[in-house]
Amino acid sequence: MQVKLSANLDFLRAVAVLLVLAQHILNRFGIGPLLGIRIPPIGVFGVLLFFVHTCLVLMYSMERSGLDGSALAGNFYVRRLFRIYPLSILAVLTAVALHLDAVQGVPGLSRAAPVATGRIVSNLLLMQNLFKTGSIINVLWSLPFEVQMYIFLPFLFLWIRGKRSAAWRLGILWGIFVLLAMARTYWADHGAPVGFVGRLLLLEYVPNFLPGVIAFSLVHTPRMKSYWWPPFILLLVAAYSIVPSSATGWVLCLLLGLSIPFFAEIRTGWLRVVSNRIATYSYGIYLSHQFCLWFISDMLGAWPLWSRILILITMLVGIPIVLYHAIEKPMIKVGANLAERWHARAMVAAVARS
Helix, strand or coil: CCCCCHHHHHHHHHHHHHHHHHHHHHHHCCHHHHHCCCCCCHHHHHHHHHHHHHHHHHHHHHHHHCCCHHHHHHHHHHHHHHHHHHHHHHHHHHHHHCCEECCCCCCCCEECCCCCHHHHHHHHCCCHHHHCCCCCCHHHHHHHHHHHHHCCHHHHHHHHCCCCCHHHHHHHHHHHHHHHHHHHHHHHHCCCCHHHHHHCCHHHHHHHHHHHHHHHHCCCCCCECHHHHHHHHHHHHHHHHHCCCHHHHHHHHHHHHHHHHHECCCCCHHHHHHHHHHHHCHHHHHHHHHHHHHHHHHHCCCCCHHHHHHHHHHHHHHHHHHHHHHHHHHHHHHHHHHHHHHHHHHHHHHHHHC
């Protein structure tokens, strides 16, 4: 069994969510125009880092389960269902109740007309990319791609498990999907039906997901000192900031996936603790921060700046903690219990048939 690089992956996840948060704060309050600079899309790269991280962590999770075949897939899908949907559903319903929407021209949430029922349903199901309805909360754009990628992860795991040539197979697969993503872009630029090409957008992100699977397939041989891990991640961020494009994201994610197994575990105590806390509450940070920014900028717009900053910090820290302990963690436990019960009943049925 491979070693889970928990502290390194916690740092990666923490950086990812902080990049998203930083970009949205800078955009919401117009920091770029104020300073006369262009804010690079660091939040987009943060999401791409999430994709690599998520695939690797889920590969480890399936390995630890010790399951196979349909039992593995069923266990995996149930757990992911209760991990992703409860908080995303709450976020969508909260936005709808407050009449908030990702209005064009506004960097985040804003008051808007009531959202159409079909759009609400597609966002609740995290299928807005397939129905072309747009995300009510702009950060929801990434979740449909995660959910759709989850469908294939158990099959990828079973395909590479125990195979020495797994990394090579995955490298070829990565190259194939890069070509497919480039073909999709070409079709979009040369008159292909917008709706059809738009529904194939997942192809553009598969090369960002697969490096996490590649990292899992490689033997963990820590040759790089742990103190190089943070500068390495920040160097990737800088590279994407200089040349932000899909191709840059594919290459940097591949480099990340190939590099993860060769870094030793972070040993600095405070960095491990801070990274772990941010990583633990990262999903709540990701889904709630736009509400916090809306509240501070719109509802408290006339308040003194110092009080708005204090309230914003309190909300950004406090709300994700509450969401995790009140909803996220309990629902993860429910999913785990249901998955175990489903597997136990399947085992009993199999024994009875034999």
